[in-house]
Amino acid sequence: MLEPKILKDIESAFRQFGYEAEDVFNAIAYIYSNIFSIKASEKLSGVLEKGKLISDIVFQDDCLKKTINSYVKKDKDGENLTIFYQYFLAKRFRDISGKFFTPHPIAMQMVKMLPVKANAVIIDPTCGGGTFLKTVREQWKNIPCHLIGNDVDQMLICLTELVLKINKNHQENTSLLTSNIYQPNSQIQSFFGQIDYILANPPFSLPVDIFTSNSRLFESGYRNSDALLIDLSFKLLKPGGRLVCLLPHSIISNKEYQNLREIVEKDWYLTAVIILPEGIFKSTASTTTRADIIVLDKKKNEQVDRNRKTIFANISSLDIPLNHRQKQVTTNDLENLLKNSKVSEILGI
Ligand SMILES: C[S@@+](CC[C@H](N)C(=O)[O-])C[C@H]1O[C@@H](n2cnc3c(N)ncnc32)[C@H](O)[C@@H]1O
Structure with a gap:
């Protein structure tokens, strides 16, 4: 289970490269597609391509890469993925x-x-x-x-x-x-x-x-x-x-x-x-x-x-x-x- 502290740490690591919100989620989605060898539809491929460009840049930070990989690998039912989505994409607008x-x-x-x-x-x-x-x-x-x-x-x-x-x-x-x-x-x-x-x-x-x-x-x-x-x-x-x-x-x-x-x-x-x-x-x-x-x-x-x-x-x-x-x-x-x-x-x- 992803604790709020981990999400905050990931958020600030991405911020150091100038990325936030949807960009962070796209990069994480790309990691999921890689680790679970996902064959994406055309629409999802668009998201993953954007994510790949970002992950090529931010994963020069080895520590960030290891942290995300460890949470993705054990997320066999997609529970963390939904939490990542809610934290990085939905939190600003979900209440309204x-x-x-x-x-x-x-x-x-x-x-x-x-x-x-x-x-x-x-x-x-x-x-x-x-x-x-x-x-x-x-x-x-x-x-x-x-x-x-x-x-x-x-x-x-x-x-x-x-x-x-x-x-x-x-x-x-x-x-x-x-x-x-x-x-x-x-x-x-x-x-x-x-x-x-x-x-x-x-x-x-x-x-x-x-x-x-x-x-x-x-x-x-x-x-x-x-x-x-x-x-x-x-x-x-x-x-x-x-x-x-x-x-x-x-x-x-x-x-x-x-x-x-x-x-x-x-x-x-x-x-x-x-x-x-x-x-x-x-x-x-x-x-x-x-x-x-x-x-x-x-x-x-x-x-x-x-x-x-x-x-x-x-x-x-x-x-x-x-x-x-x-x-x-x-x-x-x-x-x-x-x-x-x-x-x-x-x-x-
Ligand atoms: C309260 S959320 C529930 C999401 C999901 N069913 C669940 O239980 O976790 C409501 C969902 O309805 C979708 N939605 C809102 N208006 C819609 C519409 N006009 N047609 C289809 N989906 C819509 C939103 O994008 C949102 O994902």
Whole structure:
């Protein structure tokens, strides 16, 4: 694990050569591609070429070269790579743009909410650094599947590509797209009706007024990113497909969303509402935004299964510190919840 002190030392070593931010990340990305013999796509190659030019200069500093190489070599799951990205590229804008990553302990439990199924097609429509896709791969090991990552930010798609290629699982097929999910292009539209599972931590509560394709919640007056994510997910999923996503707590708690909740329950089974404690994004961004995990299953035709049950849970502890006073956390309510046999039966896991 990369400590803040090491990141600061690396930052000041690069500064001595006049490089910072994206330049540092590009040079580090180049080292990853070298050490893990990564065959890059055309877009990622552009990033790596820039990184090579910089690394040829800064790695005249032998000590810096050794330090970075040692952290890269042991980073077989790409965890340090994501930390490098967040430190050098995202830290200046993540709080205002909402580009913060899902903490790994939460992603791990969200992935467990997908019943394992050979040849499943799984998409993260706002994949950032590929946390969810990487976690599916860790948990599904030898199960063949198709992983699809989409993000409007080209640089993040390059990061996802690197993360997934560091330790490629040959059982999986990967597609990476750069569509704006609020104006889905033909790339993403080609997956409409083809997806088994969606994992998402989309931007929260962004006003959106530009959606062009027909969208049920949008047309009902919910002109924001949360409603559009649900509408897009409905289009992407096969009947019976599952959406596991983080959404702002207001969707569940606020009166103004009552109509949205009623519309959603016409098309979907509400399988779980898991209220997370305040502070879950403290480790990846300094925001206190409240979020819930919502699990929705797309109904098949107009059928109504009256025996379906919904999990409602309120989580108070997770495997991450929720504020700066909390140093060590010993309980993980979310992990314990999924171990409960009634809960796993409802989720079908
Ligand atoms: C909160 S981050 C989550 C990243 C990742 N899913 C994770 O869990 O770590 C939201 C992501 O949505 C992406 N995003 C924002 N607007 C988007 C849009 N219109 N279309 C596609 N992706 C978008 C951002 O670039 C960012 O990576």
